[in-house]
Amino acid sequence: MGLLKDLQDHAAQTFxxxxxTRAGQVVPSPTDLKLSNDAVEFDRATVLYADLTGSTNMVDTLGWQKAAEIYKTFLFCSGKIIRDSGGVITSYDGDRVMAVFIGNTQTSDAAICGLKINWAVQNVINPALSNQYSGNTFTVSQVVGIDTSPVRAARTGVRGDNDIVWVGRAANYAAKLTEIKLPQRTWITEDAYNRLRDDAKYGGNPRQDMWKKFSWTQQNDIPAYGSTYWWAVSN
Structure with a gap:
């Protein structure tokens, strides 16, 4: 069978x-789903994207070796914190990682995870970079985006080379939030903010709201909340 016929047949069959569909109890792996129109449904899931900022400029100015070291360190720290926070890593895409949180405390868990990633960048990664390279003037930075919504998981790709696609607003908005270029390092939607436990919403001394409300201009001025706070990793 020729390539064109393969493409035509697959498109026709898929549509x-x-x-x-079936209700999801755990975050699925690709082998839990068929390549046909098979989906796991979540009434609500929280999606987190952690994105390394300025990676193109990083490669151009630092060289590939140092840039690769920063990539590796950022993705390792983010991945370990995500897993420790109860999230499931669903993909790595260049300089970013995507994770899904489910369960009763999913949105607060994801928000605290974002604050912990901010702490790790500022208190682990940047000090280690400066300690290794004397005279270093480069500062690693990141943006984390988080949203919560109904989500469906489906398997996509070709046989022997496939993955899961996450369909739902949370996946799209979480990714888009990482494009905001402001001092706040962690961004959540209003739906996510309204679901936060008090310990994920208030912090500091004196105790205050850790999240500042903005109009998300890139998304029709809907409300979004950004935070400059961090949450220390203690063990």
Whole structure:
């Protein structure tokens, strides 16, 4: 069978085939889903994207070796914090990592995770970089985006080379929030903010709201909340 016929047949079958869906209890792996129209549904899931900022300029100015070291360190720290916070890593994409949180405390867990990633960048990664390279003037920075919504997981790709696509507002908004270029390092939607426990919403001394409300101009001026706070990793 030729390539064109493969493409035509797959497109026709995918658009024609009825979906088989089931409620999700855990975050699925690709092998839990069929390549046909098979989906796991979550009434609500929280999606987190952690994105390393300025990576193109980093490669141009620091060279590939140092840039690769920063990539590796950032993704390692983010991944370890995500897992420790109860999230499931669903993909690495260049200089960013995506994770899904489910369960009763999912949104607060994701928000605290974002604050911990901010702490790790400022208190682990940047000091280690400066300690290794005397005279270093480069500062690693990141943006974390978080949203919560109904989400569906489906398997996509070709046989032997496939992954899960996450369909729902949370996946799209969480990714788009990482494009905001302001001093705040962690961003959440209003729906996520309204679901935060008090310990994920208030901090500091004196105790105050850690999240500042903004109009998200890139998304029709809907409310979004950004934070400059961090949450220390203690063990």
């Amino acid at each position: 024609r085939e009825q979906w088989a």
